[in-house]
Amino acid sequence: MDIRAQVSMVFHLDKCVGCHTCSVACKNIWTDRRGTEHMWWNNVETKPGTGFPTLWEDQEKYKGGWVKKGKKLTLRLQGRVRTLTNIFHNPNLPTVDEYFEPWTYRYDDLFNSPEGHDQPTARPVSQVTNRPVDIVSGPNWDDDLGGSAIYARNDPNLKSLTDEERAQLRKLERIAFFYVPRICNHCLNPACVAACPAGVAQPGAIYKRGEDGIVLINPEKCRGWRMCVSACPYKKSYYNWATGKSEKCILCYPRLESGHAPACFHVCVGRIRYLGILLYDASRIKETASVDDAELVEAHRAIIQDPNDPEVIKAAKANGVSDNMISTAQRSPIYKFVKEWRLALPLTPQFRTLPMLFYVPPLLPVLAAVKDGHYDIAGVADEELRPLLGSLDKLRVPLRYMASLFAAGNVGIVEQVYRKLIAVRIFMRAQRVKDMPDAEMQQILAQANTTPEEVRAIHHLTAKPTFEQRFVIPPLNREMAVEATVDPYQHAHEAGFSFRKVIKRR
Ligand code: SF4
Ligand code: SF4
Numbered sequence: 001m002d003i004r005a006q007v008s009m010v011f012h013l014d015k016c017v018g019c020h021t022c023s024v025a026c027k028n029i030w031t032d033r034r035g036t037e038h039m040w041w042n043n044v045e046t047k048p049g050t051g052f053p054t055l056w057e058d059q060e061k062y063k064g065g066w067v068k069k070g071k072k073l074t075l076r077l078q079g080r081v082r083t084l085t086n087i088f089h090n091p092n093l094p095t096v097d098e099y100f101e102p103w104t105y106r107y108d109d110l111f112n113s114p115e116g117h118d119q120p121t122a123r124p125v126s127q128v129t130n131r132p133v134d135i136v137s138g139p140n141w142d143d144d145l146g147g148s149a150i151y152a153r154n155d156p157n158l159k160s161l162t163d164e165e166r167a168q169l170r171k172l173e174r175i176a177f178f179y180v181p182r183i184c185n186h187c188l189n190p191a192c193v194a195a196c197p198a199g200v201a202q203p204g205a206i207y208k209r210g211e212d213g214i215v216l217i218n219p220e221k222c223r224g225w226r227m228c229v230s231a232c233p234y235k236k237s238y239y240n241w242a243t244g245k246s247e248k249c250i251l252c253y254p255r256l257e258s259g260h261a262p263a264c265f266h267v268c269v270g271r272i273r274y275l276g277i278l279l280y281d282a283s284r285i286k287e288t289a290s291v292d293d294a295e296l297v298e299a300h301r302a303i304i305q306d307p308n309d310p311e312v313i314k315a316a317k318a319n320g321v322s323d324n325m326i327s328t329a330q331r332s333p334i335y336k337f338v339k340e341w342r343l344a345l346p347l348t349p350q351f352r353t354l355p356m357l358f359y360v361p362p363l364l365p366v367l368a369a370v371k372d373g374h375y376d377i378a379g380v381a382d383e384e385l386r387p388l389l390g391s392l393d394k395l396r397v398p399l400r401y402m403a404s405l406f407a408a409g410n411v412g413i414v415e416q417v418y419r420k421l422i423a424v425r426i427f428m429r430a431q432r433v434k435d436m437p438d439a440e441m442q443q444i445l446a447q448a449n450t451t452p453e454e455v456r457a458i459h460h461l462t463a464k465p466t467f468e469q470r471f472v473i474p475p476l477n478r479e480m481a482v483e484a485t486v487d488p489y490q491h492a493h494e495a496g497f498s499f500r501k502v503i504k505r506r
Pocket of ligand 2: 015016017018019020021022023044179181267268269270271272
């Protein structure tokens with residue numbers, strides 16, 4: 001066992017209201033500079049939809065992530081030889097149209113226009129050409145299915161659906177949508193790191209840091225070859241045209257190191273975000289990323305280790321993981337959602353980067369109802385829910401769509417999640433209105449493979465967790481932050497860490 005610690009995250013999608021407060025907080029702190037106009041380290045997209053940059057999930061187009069060839073795992077982008085031949089012209093980058101043409105407004109017109117019959121307006125001006133521009137796309141252009149004929153109907157996940165299921169979704173597309181906020185997943189098998197040609201001559205241009213697994217770019221070593229931009233299947237590494245360096249989400253590590261949650265987590269209006277430590281077995285990364293599609297989620301869960309297991313604790317300590325880090329992992333809300341309750345799933349695991357941001361799939365769009373042409377937020381009545389537990393194929397949004405997003409096509413995994421989410425809802429309602437015989441309740445819980453204690457714990461952490469229960473941040477990092485100003489690894493060396501600074505090419 002090679003036990004390491006990783007800062008991990010859960011986003012509970014039923015709670016996201018699509019307000020974009022997270023995106024704006026991140027933009028204001030980190031990417032409000034020249035050269036970063038097109039960067040949204042945090043973005044929120046509507047599903048079904050094509051996302052940002054448009055069609056990012058289509059790896060035939062962008063060549064991101066890993067592919068399994070027989071027993072071998074290779075980057076979809078290219079091998080070392082093609083990296084060298086493409087080094088001065090990387091053909092697999094999103095274009096400005098696929099991001100969007102950044103714009104600002106001519107605010108001076110509001111103050112300095114001559115007197116006239118009409119109110120002056122601030123015209124949008126392209127930040128690329130500095131000329132007036134008609135805005136035709138943006139990072140949240142397909143919000144709430146605006147222009148769904150262009151966006152929702154071209155969602156790459158629809159390819160896995162039958163004609164009947166596609167028609168079912170199309171009929172619902174005005175109502176059956178949900179939001180997916182996305183940041184860098186700080187993956188265990190990061191394609192961005194593996195693809196970096198500077199990593200050969202100058203290791204550390206992009207690296208996964210030893211103490212907590214955050215994936216970072218060192219601007220002093222980055223040469224701007226942009227292979228990380230192409231290789232990341234989530235398109236969460238960006239190129240700064242002004243500095244000639246790549247940039248990406250840093251999970252607000254200066255905030256984490258001083259005990260604060262990342263900005264997009266802290267401001268989240270829906271309180272959908274959770275953060276904590278997971279312990280994992282790094283010796284099994286390659287094996288985990290190489291299993292068949294249908295087994296990816298299960299293998300991903302298996303690589304995460306029980307932080308209370310004495311063997312795991314011993315191996316973690318032997319690797320230099322601090323006591324504080326281990327006790328933080330033992331209180332992790334992420335461990336509960338991902339491993340104990342098996343409710344949170346990785347986004348598009350078929351790209352095989354082993355993302356460490358997990359999502360609880362939303363219940364509302366699969367259950368929501370329309371009455372008299374209006375969206376009924378109460379959704380289906382609870383008595384209609386009970387039979388659904390037995391036949392999930394009658395849910396409003398085809399489960400195959402959810403399986404394409406969260407389980408590499410394995411519908412059984414998503415079914416288990418939905419059974420439990422529906423059971424939580426039925427149980428908590430019955431507790432309050434006391435309208436269900438005990439025997440029937442026991443049957444429902446058994447069908448969902450859960451218990452009253454587990455349901456209450458899920459309900460608590462979903463509906464009314466405290467700030468400290470949502471964000472369990474290791475206090476030790478505050479001390480490390482002071483030392484990191486001199487040498488980020490000094491603390492690790494002194495403590496006898498055996499971590500490699502950089503995850504090398506596999
Ligand atoms: S999501 Fe982040 S860590 Fe994963 S491949 Fe993309 S940039 Fe790298
Ligand atoms: S701030 Fe929270 S609720 Fe609002 S869009 Fe972002 S993730 Fe969703």
